Amino acid sequence: MANNIAGDYYHTMDQDYNTKKTEFQREIGTTVFEGAEGRFHQSVQAKIRAGVGAIELQVGGQGENTGAESYGKEAREEIKKLAEMNEVDIHSVHIHPGYIGFAGFDAQRGNFEETARDANINEAMKGIDFAADVTKGGTIVIHTGEFNRPMVSGFKEFEAYEGEEYAADVFFADKESGNVQKLARDVSIPVIERELLVDAQGNAILDERGEKQWKPVWKEDAPVLKRKSWFTYEDELKKMGEGGFREKYSIPKDWKGNDLPGAALMFEYFNNQLEGARAQYDRWAEEHGETVRQISALQKRIEKQKAKEDELKARNDPALQEQYVQHPVSHEMVLKSQLYGENLRRAEGELRYRQELAEEARRNMEQIKKQKDNLSPIKDVALKRTADSIAKLGVVAWEKTVEKKLERPLTLAPENLGPWQYGSHPEEMVEIVDASRKAMVDRLTKEKIEDPTGAQVFNEKSNKWEPRLIPNPYFKKQFSGAEGERRAKELAQKHIKATIDFQHLQMWNKYFKRKPGESEPQREERFNKWFTKEVEMLADKGVIGNVHVVDGFGRGHVHLPAGQGRAPVKRALEILREKGLDVPMTSEGWFEGPSRQITEPWELEGKQMYTPLGTYNFSRDMMNRQYGMYAPTYLFGELAPHPEDFTVWSEVPLE
Template sequence: MIFGDYFSAMDRSYGGIEPADAPSEPEVSGEFTTSMGPQEIGTTTNPMQHQVTSFAAKIRSGTGKIELGFMGAGKSNSQQPSPEAFGKRDREDIRAMAEINEIKTSVHAALHSQSLAGLGREGFSGEARQQALKEIERAIHFASEATKGGAIVFHTGEWQRPISEIKDRTGASFLGYDDEKERAIKMIVADDRTGEVTGVRKDHRVYEPVFETVADYEKRNNVRLSGTTQRLFGENVTVNAGDWIDLNGNVIKEEWVLDEKKAEKLFDRVPKWQPDSTNFEVKPIEFKDFEEKAEKLRGLNPEKYGDITAEVLFYKTHLANQVLQAKGQSLYHAQRYDQYREERDAAKKALEFYEKLDESIPEDEKWKLMTQKQVGRYSEISQFVPPKNVSIKDHLQEQLRRLTDEMRHVHESSAYADTQAKKTLDQMNHIQTVEKYGLSKTAETIAAAGMKARDYTIAHRKELNEDIYMAPENYRPEQYGSHPDEIRDIVQKSRDKMAEDLMKRHGMNAKEASEEAKKHIKATLDVGHFNLWRQFFVAKEGESEESRGKRFENWLLSETQKLAKEGVLGHIHLTDNFGYDDEHLSPGQGNVPLKEFMKRMEAEGLKDFIAEAGSFNAETVLHDTWAALGSPAYVTRRAPTFRSVHDQHFGYHNPANYIVGAYAPSNEWKLWSEVPFE
């Protein structure tokens, strides 16, 4: 019975009237047409559930593509299981469900804490790299027995670098915080033999002596050296007025600090003496000075110094000062060494003579072999204290002990200083940028995983529908591997390393090895992770926030499309956020330019998309994604969207239209007005 517009909470809807609290449909701007459907746009299992149960639930939700995800690294538990937590029976069940329902699969490896390059607290290490590789191998092994092939996804978080240092090819600039350019810490590899790392603060100063130049030498000696050439290290060296010079008039080039064979010549430089203050002149050098030096060297010889960086020059200069100090200590202690040795040799010969003489004369004549020993010979007390009578033999023995101790002191002090100088000089020749060293280690890890993926693909070819391949995923902007240029370099270097290994181990030619590497190493692009660069994207002077946002979106779209066009990508994660953190909102619920991104990826031939769930949308993310894309649900009545299907059927918030228990009315039927039938 209906009275006007009055409804009770338990009334059903009549005549197509929707309840007042039915979920609103998302706004769809414009027509979005795509050939992609459930076979191309899938979702993830819940990584904190049993994967067999979660996999089956996702199949029932209507998807044709599922990514199995794992949170547990090492020994896992029921809340965060690892791939190894699922045995043969579980793996057979997952593969059977995938085969029967024609499900395409991928696997997200556990969130390993180590970088793929093996960077830990103590620097780069093979042990840390092996731990990261182990987690990837567990996922590969699981995929070969439980899935139909596809991507093995793992994060790239290699090392931290200042965001302001990103050299973007498009000219876009980024900034982590206001004074990052002046105060950021640059990481470098202090020793490429051990993987030891150190940090260089950009606001830290280095002090070094002011060394005499060719111009100073010319002025003091009234000679002309500038413009001439000198034959040094087997080559002709042009002399410039600003070059350093040694005591003999030999030129010393600033860039020799980078040359292993020539670096030691730097320690022949002559510091400027200041007679008025009786000390040597020193000057502070700031990081910006090293940036200018690095730029100068790159311009001087791009082929030789093209990859030289300011932080390497900075640290080499710091070490060079340590070498100077060690060499100075060595010279100080060793300056009288020859004299000590000469005196000791003479004392030893004299002692041998007087010992023989002492044995050959009678006791009553040994007084003739006496001498006087001055007490406190090096202090004023000697003039007040009479000398002591001692035998020449005893006196020579004492002098021999003293000279031996003097020489031992030189041995220990000077030799140690020489050792430190040699060690530091050797270290100067093994400094590398963290990018050069770390990228090679990252490539080794991914290449090793790619080789393992290839082996398992060949061994399980009958059970797999597609190759198992490594899919490193861009992660947080603060870490290397998140910028488009960085993920491009990681993939390319990894492919090169795998191709090299294939040629060595399997005798493939270069073309075959390269093609095989491309099949087993492709990047995962997480568009939500890329959107995190939004917060660091620097606005132009006078630019509005809206204009900055549009310019950023154009950058994101063009850079991701380049990666797709170049064949770097093989797998896509669809997540959303507002550019601040990786919250994994359902696609369309943040400010990622999702539709245009999807259009461009599809235009480049990519059809492997996973809508990744977050904290609160594990059960709704897939339908939310289809709804955001404007995809209708095809039925025989007015076409709803997937949002209305899910929210009004699976998660409808209206109260039920029936009640039970104590709230249920009596079975004795009464009129609403309670007027008795009598």
């Protein structure tokens, strides 16, 4: 432990300590785990004896006798009273980190699953209920990690590995089914070159949907074929501009993704399939029409031939023999009308066959077209589901706050986790909080909402697919009208915020790109500026509701005490104080033991404990005796060694 501050202390009468007055010891709490440290009754008491003023309870997972619901009413009341009697604030409850993401993304199946989303919502509900019983209000920490995404998707100063920008996958999702599709940037697809279809005056010719049509370009007897990758489309975007690029590849105006080259690549991939299905449909539809014409001609020929044969039969005319022909298969002599009838039946069979093939091609074409229309940036699909999940949790947190008459609001605070997952970058944290607050307002103010799973219904009148509206069980009449909406927005601001974990933010250091000619210390210095700038941005946006004070070096997931890694934790805390931020802060630096988890954050800003016994002595320092490895000067009670431990073998008294 660094003792630079304690080293300046000489005597209690000295005045020049140069330390600012702070309530740091009371502000910075510590994590209390369930499981390895025992039940909360034991672990909370242990932290209280250590002198902490605030704690964050981290509940266990699905193991036996762990988790929020393994504590009954009396047990919860006991935990709450234990903290109150010792003037310790339980300021937050931390959901088990095994429950990651609230969009329902299933990494193994590679899609968004409602069962996975519901499981995480349910676990957070347990945490809200537990926090309502054991705290006076505070934050419920849940974890982001909505889906895995390339580091280069939107963050130019980061990359997962050198050359990622050339090999990264482009992810999209079906906004209705939740199925995820991907294409690699460096993989090319065959594309027929197209040009705009225009009339004699040069005006674009529109299809039945009012969209411009593009026709394939042919040279001599073959279409012009090119192979295109993500980079081909990127170059094209730079030349054409966004407007022309969107128009050429029919990228919808409401397409919010910033990866337009990826959108064009995926759209062209579907266009290839669509054109193949359309060609099949056109072929069978044309053959179907030709067969219909053949049947019509055969029916007329049969009718005419049969009338002629009947007339000859009626007159018993020998000329009837001329109407017989040899059957091509049986070689028997049959009337022409009979042969024509067989041809008709064969044509009718071919008609049904071609009709079924045309119908199948049409269904396939419509299915591909629907898949293309459902194509959406994976972030949009995930964010809609995540926002709805947190919105519902926010409503329940507000209801529990009112029911229990808590001093502080219960606040959902999603925490940034791994840099490789959406929701860990500060900008993504803001997106999640803003979208969740908006969704909470909708949940409180609207009787019906759009299905968050993206389900659609077909409108026969408009001939379009539209979002399905579902009943909203969280709607409350008291939030109707403009005034109700204003109150709903205020509640959303209170009950949905974010948890900033300094070590998780420091993990972005590993992916921070080095500039040409830059040394490693220079890169570190530049990253630290980025770190503190992002913390300041989050504070200015008003989204921080909880802080994990923990350190690390940035190349792995660790929990070092504050000040023991390279993260600019001290400067980040100064920024939050300068901004007047008053939110729960918790030390999660438990890697070096429970005592340093408590003392190192205090050391970072200047501890208010020291020895009054003259010049500084390491072994007599308060921090090293009370919280470290050295025994205090006076021991009594259970702490004192047993007298028999200090006797000789003969048991003769030492005196």
